[in-house]
Amino acid sequence: MSMYNTSFHGILMYRKDYKDNDMLVKFFTAEYGKKMFFVRGAKKKNFKMTSDILPFTYGEYTGNINDDGLSYILNASDTNHFKNITNDIFYNAYVTYIISLIDAAFPDSLKQVKWFNNLFYAQQHIDNGLDPEIITNLIELQLLPEFGVAQNFKDCVICGRNDLKLDYSESYGGLLCQNHFELDKYRISLDNDSLFYLKSLSETKIIDIKKIDVEKNTKKVLRQVIDKIYDNSVGINLKSKKFIDQMDQWSLKLKMNRRD
Ligand SMILES: [Zn+2]
Structure with missing residues (x-):
């Protein structure tokens, strides 16, 4: 020692x-x-x-x-x-989840400069007001290889085509083209935007992100795909993630009450 x-x-x-x-x-x-x-x-x-x-x-x-x-x-x-993260319960919840994910991904005492930087920029972006849900998705997607769960979001995992409609299949670890839809009846249907963001959030360096503007529906699909991977293939279950899920439900209820 x-x-x-x-x-x-x-x-x-x-x-x-x-x-x-x-x-x-x-x-x-x-x-x-x-x-x-x-x-x-x-x-x-x-x-x-x-x-x-x-x-x-x-x-x-x-x-x-x-x-x-x-x-x-x-x-x-x-x-x-990061003052804005400290003062905003939503920012706070997302950053807390990002921290607990990174904590789960690596053992202590392992030098990890890339992820040290990723954690810093994730917090800086969220503190500066960039969409915390999308920053979180980027971290989740880019941590997958660290958890040993590599996913293909580029083309059909069976035939390599990317010119047909593509859906996400958890059991095949990536995309299936229309010709191979029948292989997985539990696949998640993807629209062009969700597909685009799954691919680009998996690849883009966090430091290069300047602006985020993603539609609510697209965010819903991203959440659905990433939840499926984390629940089944990664297999971790973090308290901080449950809190975010509950928060979403509360804000939904609040909105519905306002409409009444
Ligand atoms: Zn195919």
Whole structure:
């Protein structure tokens, strides 16, 4: 077991109380992957780093990094937090889900610069007001290979055609063309927009996204396809995702009540 005294870039993933005065705080660090930190005195009134370990914070820290077991934060030098995410229950819910997905996808202590950056840009985009549902879909789709569930959203998985109508088949792990529809009676029917977004959200670098404008119906189909993959092929069931589903139902009910 070795311990380094070092500085690192961290994105706070979550925190929980530990005993009376302390906290355990999980960071995604650029240099060492995900790490759990023991923060002594974090709950005391005059604790000097209170604002540096708030939810949705990122920045530069120094501390002792442990190969395995808990690490320790000693100082924070340059930290910021995403204020709009903090203040908006919808943004907050989507980002919390994105964080728990990324947490589920990788073991601790595995350096993962690409996903460190993806997590940062996902939060920055949502904080800047880009559609959190679509940013979430992008993260979900691009995490699939990390979960070992690669999907083909380009052409028919049987014959490679892409000039006929294409539907999504979960059991075939991708698209089926009209000639092969009969292979899967449980396939999900896709319109051109949903197909376009499944493909482009799987491929586009998150940093390159400048603007999002996706129709409600298209979003519904994307949600349906991605839910099917996560429920059956990935097989994870996160509390933060259930919360989002419930939130959707509440807002639907609110709208219906308003119409009455
Ligand atoms: Zn085909």
